[in-house]
Amino acid sequence: MVNAPLKGVRIIALTWVWAGPWMGAVLADMGAEVIKIETLQRLDIQRVFLHKGTELGMNNNQFNVTNRGVKSCTLNLKQPPAVEILKQLARISDVVITNFAPRVLPGLGLDYAALKEVKPDIILVSLPGFGSSGPDKDYVSYASTIEAAGGLNAAFGYPGEGPVLSGTYPGDPIGSMYGVVATLTALNYRQRTGRGQHVDVAQSEGVTTVIPEIIMEYVMNGRIRPRLGNRDEIMAPHGAYPCRGADQWVAIAIGTDRQWRAFCRVMGNPEWSKADRFSDQVGRWQNQDELNKLVAGWTKDYTNYEVMHRLQKAGIAAGVCLNVPQLIADPHIKKRGVFIEQNHPEGGKTIVYRAPWKSALTATNPPAPCLGEHNDYVFKTLLGMSDREVAGLAEKKIIY
Amino acid sequence: MFYQALDDIKVLEYGNLFSAPFCAKILADLGAEVIKIEPPGCGDPTRATEPFLKDAPEGSGLFQYLNMNKLGITLDPATATGRKIFAELLKHADILVENNPPRRMKELGLTYRAVHGINPRTIMASITPFGQTGPYKDYEGSELVITHMGGVGFISTRESDINKEPIKYPAHLMSFQAGLSAAAATLGALYRQRVANLGSHLDISEQESVIQNLNSAVAHYWYLHQIVARTDVLSIAPAHILPCKDGYIYNAFSEEHQWRRFIEVMGHPDWADSELFKDATARALYWDALKPLLLEWTMEHTVEEIYRWSQERGAPLGAVRTADQVVADRQMATRGFFVAVGKQTAGNLKYPGVPYTFPEIPRETPAAAPALGEHNAAVYCGRLGFARRDLVKLKEAGVI
Numbered sequence: 001m002v003n004a005p006l007k008g009v010r011i012i013a014l015t016w017v018w019a020g021p022w023m024g025a026v027l028a029d030m031g032a033e034v035i036k037i038e039t040l041q042r043l044d045i046q047r048v049f050l051h052k053g054t055e056l057g058m059n060n061n062q063f064n065v066t067n068r069g070v071k072s073c074t075l076n077l078k079q080p081p082a083v084e085i086l087k088q089l090a091r092i093s094d095v096v097i098t099n100f101a102p103r104v105l106p107g108l109g110l111d112y113a114a115l116k117e118v119k120p121d122i123i124l125v126s127l128p129g130f131g132s133s134g135p136d137k138d139y140v141s142y143a144s145t146i147e148a149a150g151g152l153n154a155a156f157g158y159p160g161e162g163p164v165l166s167g168t169y170p171g172d173p174i175g176s177m178y179g180v181v182a183t184l185t186a187l188n189y190r191q192r193t194g195r196g197q198h199v200d201v202a203q204s205e206g207v208t209t210v211i212p213e214i215i216m217e218y219v220m221n222g223r224i225r226p227r228l229g230n231r232d233e234i235m236a237p238h239g240a241y242p243c244r245g246a247d248q249w250v251a252i253a254i255g256t257d258r259q260w261r262a263f264c265r266v267m268g269n270p271e272w273s274k275a276d277r278f279s280d281q282v283g284r285w286q287n288q289d290e291l292n293k294l295v296a297g298w299t300k301d302y303t304n305y306e307v308m309h310r311l312q313k314a315g316i317a318a319g320v321c322l323n324v325p326q327l328i329a330d331p332h333i334k335k336r337g338v339f340i341e342q343n344h345p346e347g348g349k350t351i352v353y354r355a356p357w358k359s360a361l362t363a364t365n366p367p368a369p370c371l372g373e374h375n376d377y378v379f380k381t382l383l384g385m386s387d388r389e390v391a392g393l394a395e396k397k398i399i400y
Numbered sequence: 401m402f403y404q405a406l407d408d409i410k411v412l413e414y415g416n417l418f419s420a421p422f423c424a425k426i427l428a429d430l431g432a433e434v435i436k437i438e439p440p441g442c443g444d445p446t447r448a449t450e451p452f453l454k455d456a457p458e459g460s461g462l463f464q465y466l467n468m469n470k471l472g473i474t475l476d477p478a479t480a481t482g483r484k485i486f487a488e489l490l491k492h493a494d495i496l497v498e499n500n501p502p503r504r505m506k507e508l509g510l511t512y513r514a515v516h517g518i519n520p521r522t523i524m525a526s527i528t529p530f531g532q533t534g535p536y537k538d539y540e541g542s543e544l545v546i547t548h549m550g551g552v553g554f555i556s557t558r559e560s561d562i563n564k565e566p567i568k569y570p571a572h573l574m575s576f577q578a579g580l581s582a583a584a585a586t587l588g589a590l591y592r593q594r595v596a597n598l599g600s601h602l603d604i605s606e607q608e609s610v611i612q613n614l615n616s617a618v619a620h621y622w623y624l625h626q627i628v629a630r631t632d633v634l635s636i637a638p639a640h641i642l643p644c645k646d647g648y649i650y651n652a653f654s655e656e657h658q659w660r661r662f663i664e665v666m667g668h669p670d671w672a673d674s675e676l677f678k679d680a681t682a683r684a685l686y687w688d689a690l691k692p693l694l695l696e697w698t699m700e701h702t703v704e705e706i707y708r709w710s711q712e713r714g715a716p717l718g719a720v721r722t723a724d725q726v727v728a729d730r731q732m733a734t735r736g737f738f739v740a741v742g743k744q745t746a747g748n749l750k751y752p753g754v755p756y757t758f759p760e761i762p763r764e765t766p767a768a769a770p771a772l773g774e775h776n777a778a779v780y781c782g783r784l785g786f787a788r789r790d791l792v793k794l795k796e797a798g799v800i
Contacts, residue, residue, distance in 0.1 A: 003600075005592035018615060030588040049619070061619035131757075136731040139711040140658075144639075145718030148650045151726040153641065155570035156556070163641055163648050163720055166569065167555035167628070168613040174577055177584045182756045184587035185405045185430055189761060191594055192408075197760035205737050205755035208726055210576035212752055216461030217451040218723035219749050225723070229567045230544060233450055238544060240553065240565040247629065249566055251548035317540035319549035321566045323629060324614060324621040327551045335534040338608055339618075351622050356578070356608035357585045358531065361592060361600055 004031025004363035010093040016044040018172040020099030021066035023179040028069035031363040039076045059347035069365025071374035076400040095123045102132040112198035121196040123186040131202030143169035150207025157227035175203035236288040243304040249321035250304040262314040342367040403761040407431040412493040419527040420499035421466040422579030428469035440474040443772040472770025499527040512601040522599045523589045531605035550610020554629040562630040578609035636680035644698040650718035662715040742767045
């Protein structure tokens with residue numbers, strides 16, 4: 001904890017669902033005190049997705065992953081006194097992060113100008129689907145429509161078939177990480193100049209930044225890249241091949257002639273592998289349909305782990321297509337401590353994953369909070385309210 | 401640079417392809433001085449990676465995108481002289497970003513311990529397929545392999561044969577997401593470096609970066625013991641990608657009123673009274689009946705028409721945008737997302753920019769990516785005190 005970089009930085013999180021909360025969790029990993037503002041009036045839907053049937057019904061695993069290490073207090077911002085309390089909190093905070101639609105904070109009287117009035121160097125980081133400016137800023141967005149708008153889905157699918165949804169919606173966690181980059185950049189800038197600002201991060205633009213090949217293919221040559229499934233622009237074999245067992249697969253990527261020869265040796269140099277059309281990279285790429293069937297004919301007799309280990313021993317990029325339980329049980333992932341079992345006061349045993357890096361600078365944080373778990377800390381300790389005041393505000397459904 | 405936020409920060413990039421160059425690009429776009437080290441001869445393999453303007457294989461659009469705003473030098477740290485020069489460069493570096501195999505860095509005498517010995521305040525961001533520890537740390541990775549080993553290949557939603565192989569996302573999306581995550585981690589460490597003047601080692605795993613997308617799939621497994629795999633039957637409808645006159649649209653209605661607005665747009669408000677389509681569950685049950693009715697209308701209209709009409713009425717429909725439509729998007733255009741880059745080898749083209757706006761930080765036109773070794777003289781003579789004559793010797797010795 002001593003080492004955590006953002007120790008002493010207080011962040012108000014007006015966040016829900018995924019992109020905003022995951023951003024908060026990562027900033028909490030870095031040592032920031034992240035205070036999530038919630039309300040019973042409109043719960044973060046991740047609290048109630050896949051409702052586990054706990055007594056309060058306000059905890060589930062998705063929420064626990066994305067709100068790891070943050071604090072929770074309840075404020076019903078539809079009530080003007082709640083907005084005033086939030087401003088009091090802003091006065092003693094460094095950053096406000098939000099992934100609410102761009103109209104929400106201004107509608108509550110909490111636009112950047114209002115926050116700046118109470119805290120002149122405050123940083124506001126907003127994470128809307130399409131940005132807080134421009135003609136389509138108020139279009140309704142979800143992770144799925146964001147990735148569609150950014151150009152991901154049109155390029156995603158099996159060769160010769162229609163586009164598919166990612167199902168995982170990476171546009172959200174990509175937005176989260178851009179949000180972290182934006183927050184830290186603004187904090188660094190404030191450290192140098194003493195100035196805060198409102199940084200706006202458009203999630204759909206974030207998606208476009210991670211598929212530049214597809215965009216530039218059009219800009220440079222006027223072409224729309226076809227959907228390629230597992231195929232590469234030049235490598236072959238390059239795919240997921242069936243292995244022993246139900247729905248078991250292994251991914252193999254052969255990039256060079258040397259790797260191809262090593263691959264043939266592992267397979268025991270079958271007769272077909274000696275064909276001239278497979279002897280060079282361009283030939284393998286041109287004949288990949290046939291090649292893929294032949295490779296699948298070899299992999300199907302082995303488990304995916306056998307294929308991975310044998311090929312990796314020969315210096316070939318190969319890996320098991322892991323599903324979630326296989327991933328959790330995988331020896332490497334276990335050794336790396338990626339998934340962490342936690343005891344949640346409401347949700348019981350829960351499983352979360354950490355951010356994708358190991359660092360001596362990572363803070364040790366508690367599990368995701370119960371709704372309003374830190375009300376006393378925020379209202380009494382930080383804002384100096386009395387028991388009676390807090391009880392009165394709760395009665396009026398301001399603290400709610 | 402786009403923004404002069406980090407213009408007092410010096411970064412050394414020693415890596416290739418996607419993750420490390422993208423991480424360093426994010427820092428360069430925020431104003432950091434990035435010196436990109438490439439091997440003498442052919443340089444970073446992305447120099448030879450599609451797309452190229454009018455298919456003339458020089459001036460890769462991907463290389464340009466990834467390396468704009470950087471200085472480029474050539475250096476072979478495997479030579480004794482090269483190693484000494486690398487150490488000199490490190491003495492001036494706040495950050496070292498690299499994505500080499502851990503055993504390669506060890507061979508080169510560039511472990512974190514060694515780096516720390518040369519410059520204790522350097523932040524070393526190491527991005528590798530499986531991280532610096534664990535049984536797979538020396539395994540070969542690639543976009544295909546990390547994607548499937550990160551568990552996302554099974555999770556796309558589609559209507560085709562669910563027994564087909566799991567597939568990867570388009571282009572190098574997961575490697576880029578890893579680079580982005582690495583930039584977030586690095587900026588966290590930088591905040592501490594400014595305060596405490598201390599370096600640190602960040603062990604970033606591309607596989608773990610993929611895992612961060614699995615939020616909902618992990619919850620499904622943990623609570624419902626379901627393995628989310630290639631869903632073809634959805635529990636709610638419509639939540640599908642549907643073809644239209646000139647492309648595809650995506651229905652993403654999470655609330656009933658959104659569906660009602662959509663059927664109003666279609667000119668069928670009476671469907672609201674239909675027993676078969678009364679809610680999302682019923683519509684999923686009778687999807688086979690509903691789908692042709694929707695198609696009858698969507699096939700008559702364009703992506704833009706359906707998208708605009710629906711969104712203007714508050715129905716959160718998604719446009720499945722192809723690259724040409726992304727480039728032409730009025731929202732991104734208004735926000736100035738696509739940008740011209742300084743003098744380019746390949747025409748005067750616009751590239752995807754950065755997804756954030758920092759109103760307080762001065763903005764500049766980004767500089768083009770360097771030619772191979774373009775800044776050798778500036779860096780070696782200008783910074784390290786070599787004479788121009790020495791550069792000839794270094795070149796002859798294969799060092800630069």
